[in-house]
Amino acid sequence: MRLLLRVLAPLLALLLAVAGLALVVETVTAWVAPASSPLVVPWPAWRSAIEGLTWQSGSVRAVAIVVGVVGLFVLILGLVARRHDVFLADPVPEVTVTTSPRSLARAVGHEVRSHDDVVSASVVASSSKITVKAATLDPAEEVRAAIRDRVTEMLVRLPLARRPRIAVSVTTTKGVK
Template structure:
């Protein structure tokens, strides 16, 4: 969702800048004594005006929905008391799991991504192959999540990249 906003924001900015430049151009033409050409005799109930208005309204609603859904994602934790709400971010969750996975013997590097529903671990090892290291890292990642007070545990997937697995 953030990628969509990062694309739409500059486009909207360019559109507003173009509209501003058009207004400046029209005012300059008017001051120079050459007024803007007259528009066709359209009223508010003519079809082209209604179509443009409907397109602008739908586009505005789409932008509003995209902006409303693009907030910072949160992972809920157990509430310590009534009226208190505790959350963490997916990045913090990934950091906790990543520290535990990187501390394991034989792990050269690990990349962890997390969301509310899933934690993905991508580890690199030079000493062990995937068949021996993957179950251990899966257990470590699940244990790291079990230590956190979470009402729902995310699914954990582990991939181990090792030169020993290549033919």
């Protein structure tokens, strides 16, 4: 999402800059030579086309709906693309300490993969939940409890401001032990 926002923001800024430049050019042209035709934007033709429109016209309502939907999309995109930091306990009131969800997932994943019975594991972390998916050759329930205990112990060692929920799923893989 952040990548899309990083591409969309300069494009919107460029569009607004071009529109502003066209407005300045047309305004200066209208002041200097009022009788001349427009340079870039055919605004007299546009003016005559929109003179007959009212707020009840279907095209005006359609444009308003499209502008509203695009604005809502940009607003939601901006809200979703914000950073989702995981807050750690502050050492002093003047200092705020955070880490990224990716770093937390990497630390938990390293801890889970160090377990002898785990063949492979993937971890997704946020400030509110850690999801662990692991594969083992042993019975899944025994390994699941061991992984949950191990992750819980690790989270106790970390100075997290808020303890995330832990979801662990373990599958038994077929293979030679």
